[in-house]
Amino acid sequence: MAIKWKSFPNWFYHSALKSVACVLIVVCTGTAFIIGSYMSTHISYANVMEESYMTSxxxxxxxxxxxxxxxxxxxxxxxxxxxxxxxxxxxxxxxxxxxxxxxxxxxxxxxxxxxxxxxxxxxxxxxxxxxxxxxxxxxxxxxxxxxxxxxxxxxxxxxxxxxxxxxxxxxxxxxxxxxxxxxxxxxxxxxxxxxxxxxxxxxxxxxxxxxxxxxxxxxxxxxxxxxxxxxxxxxxxSAEQVQQREKIFLQDKQYMDRIMLYIILMIALDVFALLYLFFAVGHKAGDEAIHLCPVDKIYTDFNVIAEIVLIILTIAACVGLHDYLARQAEQIVPTGGILHKPVVFISLSAAIFAGTAAVLTLFLSLVRQFKARQLLSHSLAGVIIRKIWHGIRLLMKKGPVLLISSRELSLVRSGVQKVKDGNLEHRINLPQGKMLYGLAQDINTMSDGLQKAVEKELQAERLKTELITNVSHDLKTPLTSIINYSDLLTREELTPDYANDYAKVLKDKSEKLKQLTSDLFEISKVQSGNIEVQTEALQVKELIMQSIAEYEEKFKEAQLSIRISAVPDDLYILSDGKKMARVLENLVVNILKYAQPQTRVYIDVLAQDGKCEIIFKNIANYEMNFSAAEIVQRFARGDASRTTDGNGLGLAIAQSYVEACGGTFDVAVDGDLFKATVAFDVLQQENQQ
Amino acid sequence: MMEKANILVVDDDKEIVESIAIYLQNEGYTVSKAYDGLAALDILMQQQIHLIVLDIMMPKLDGIKATLKIREEYNIPIILLSAKSEDTDKIIGLNIGADDYMTKPFNPLELIARVRSQLRRYTQLGNIVASDSKIVIGGLCLDTDEKSVTVDGEPVRLTPMEYKILTLLMRNPGRVFSADEIYSKVWNEDVCVADNTIAVHIRRIREKVEIDPKKPKYVKVVWGIGYKMEKLP
Structure with a gap:
């Protein structure tokens, strides 16, 4: 309901006018009360409604x-x-x-x-x-x-x-x-x-x-x-007495009529001023808004209670004034005290005025709040009811959490636990309409997604393995022919003579291709996890000796001398012998390929803090302009070494094997010094067979 | 020794069959060719075949099934050829009755060597008379009286130390000897060397008795532990 309160010219809302109205009301009401009190005690007989003393x-x-x-x-x-x-x-x-x-x-x-x-x-x-x-x-x-x-x-x-x-x-x-x-x-x-x-x-x-x-x-x-x-x-x-009383009665009645007129006038003024204030209060010239005063912060119900109390107090002051005046009029000499002094009259009158002013202020505050449509909402009761309502609504909204049965909750919880533990096929079965039905469905959807993802991943892994096997077969079959026929070519006396050289190149490269494909499949297998590791206690010394023995002549050919540090006989590691042999072979072959001729190659074995490190050190025959991390990546090789033989997979396979066996593989480059370190935990004596 | 042995080469890849045939014919063998397992069985029934080189992955009847069929009636040597290089593939092949296993791509000369080895063993099997002085392991034969060693009938020249080590290993087939053990037993001394003397000797023996020293059949390196002689029939 949009009541338009403001429909008067601007002067209507002037604060001076409002002040005047307020003062008017306070003065009129106050004086009316005081006069009323006075009148009620000083007029003996007169009654406005009665004509003469005799009938009064x-x-x-x-x-x-x-x-x-x-x-x-x-x-x-x-x-x-x-x-x-x-x-x-x-x-x-x-x-x-x-x-x-x-x-x-x-x-x-x-x-x-x-x-x-x-x-x-x-x-x-x-x-x-x-x-x-x-x-x-x-x-x-x-x-x-x-x-x-x-x-x-x-x-x-x-x-x-x-x-x-x-x-x-x-x-x-x-x-x-x-x-x-x-x-x-x-x-x-x-x-x-x-x-x-x-x-x-x-x-x-x-x-x-x-x-x-x-x-x-x-x-x-x-x-x-x-x-x-x-x-x-x-x-x-007696007739004389009757006459006398009649005379006083008439005097009183005249007096009374005047007073009544006065009081009526005051009430009329009051009503007029109140009406004016009712429309004017809360507005200011120039805008439509309702302006609230600091006093409006008082809750409306407090306001009403305060008004009632103030009205009662004001009436009490009136009664007090009446009593006082009555005593004066009857000339009963009080036994003493403050009650017979003029200060009583003055203070009671002041109390009446103050009470009237206070009630008016509070009433106008109510009017303003009525206009601002917060009469109910700005009451303490309203605020409390609103709070309670909010609470109830919150409870209606979130409350259902309290209604979930523990069985339902434990079903969901155990379901999530099962999925978490890897049972991706588990579904939480809650009847529709249960509080957690939605949640259970969502979890089921997530499990579905997870299951699909895992299946996809597994399938991809299978495909990868199959791919390796199939490609391996498909590559190896033609390669076999290439190798066989290039070998056959080299056995023929070809014309012209240089065709024999071509055939030789073909044969060499086909051999290299063979090595490359086999290494490639090997590393693919290792890195896709398709590798079986059979660990046993290995004697480090024996392992190194065996590996070096395989290539002793090659070292001589490459003009390299090997320095192997003293290895304790009782130094054992737990690893896969065949894989480790391949690792050491690759390292040795690497050295044979890339070590500078007429230098020394060092193979050191360090056993400390429960770690066994086998370190290969050699001087490179080319400038190693690559980082240690790059060299073990598949196909990564120093640029200078690309032109020479080797397929760049040796170190990658070595690293993969060492890690598959539970060790660590490190490569360090320091100037021309190339250093490869294979580290395993030392196998303690009591653990050997 | 039987001349002109008839060898059946079976592979679905014709070029491979052809190349193998060329190598074998160069060595003086006669070659029959088949391109799948069923055809191989047909030829086997019609002709006198002394050895089969059999591919595993083939149409119609694969090498494994073909091997099983052949073994029902024939005792001839079978060398499996396969692109499958897994240990498990080799084990399956050897277990079902194949005599040797080669992975593609192979060195054709090695194939010839293995063919020759198998043929010798097949044709001369009955000729080897086991006696106290002879230790026979597969195609490897050591005569302690003559102090001679033959591989598939071919004499092998060994140094005294190599001979002693091989004797030690052949007397205890399957047993793993550490380098120190071999040293103390052959040299009759306590270990005082911290070098690879034994390892080098073993390698040289392998190079003499094995067809492919990298993949030895008799003298095996047990990496990080020692050496042993494979136990063979």
């Missing part, structure tokens, strides 16, 4: 009050002598108050008198309790008769005072007549009064043996209490 409610009350006073005088006090003789005094209550005054000290004395006695005697005390109480009472009354007498006299004086006050009150005004009798005794301020006298007065109210009579202008009367059919009670006002 005030006359009823006055006449009734005179009658009651007369009855009280008759029934309670009777006459002066009766009061003086103490007839109105209740002796029992006097005695009781004296006994109460002394009883506890008397009882203490009595107890003390028992104290030294034996225990058996002490036990008897409760049995005699009643008599003890009676005894003490009598004792007090006997010993303090004087006190009783003094108290009685005090009471008599008090009663006399009351008696005289009542008589004075009844007899004060000439023309206020009363007569009351119970058949034996009579009180009256009219000597020789009879019923006719009273009936002759303009205003009267008679009670004659249970029957009421009244003048015809009395609208209503209250029955007298505490009267019997034996009694006669007559009250009346």
């Amino acid at each position: 409610n005030a006359r009823e009350t006055e006449m009734n009050s005179i009658a009651r006073s007369a009855i009280r005088l008759l029934k309670t006090y009777k006459n002066e002598d009766y009061v003086r003789s103490g007839g109105t005094i209740d002796m029992e209550s006097v005695e009781k108050s004296v006994v109460d005054k002394y009883y506890s000290s008397y009882y203490d004395d009595y107890e003390e008198s028992l104290a030294p006695s034996t225990e058996e005697e002490y036990v008897e005390v409760p049995q005699n309790a009643k008599t003890v109480k009676q005894m003490l009472k009598e004792k007090i009354l006997a010993e303090h008769a004087q006190d009783i007498e003094i108290m009685k006299q005090e009471k008599i004086v008090k009663e006399l005072k009351e008696y005289f006050f009542l008589v004075e009150e009844l007899n004060r005004i000439e023309g206020v007549y009363y007569y009351a009798t119970d058949g034996q005794m009579t009180v009256s301020n009219v000597p020789g009064a009879n019923k006719e006298f009273f009936k002759g007065q303009p205003a009267y109210l008679l009670f004659d043996h249970g029957k009421y009579e009244w003048d015809d202008r009395l609208a209503n009367y209250y029955e007298f209490g505490n009267v019997t059919t034996q009694d006669e009670v007559y009250v009346a006002l």
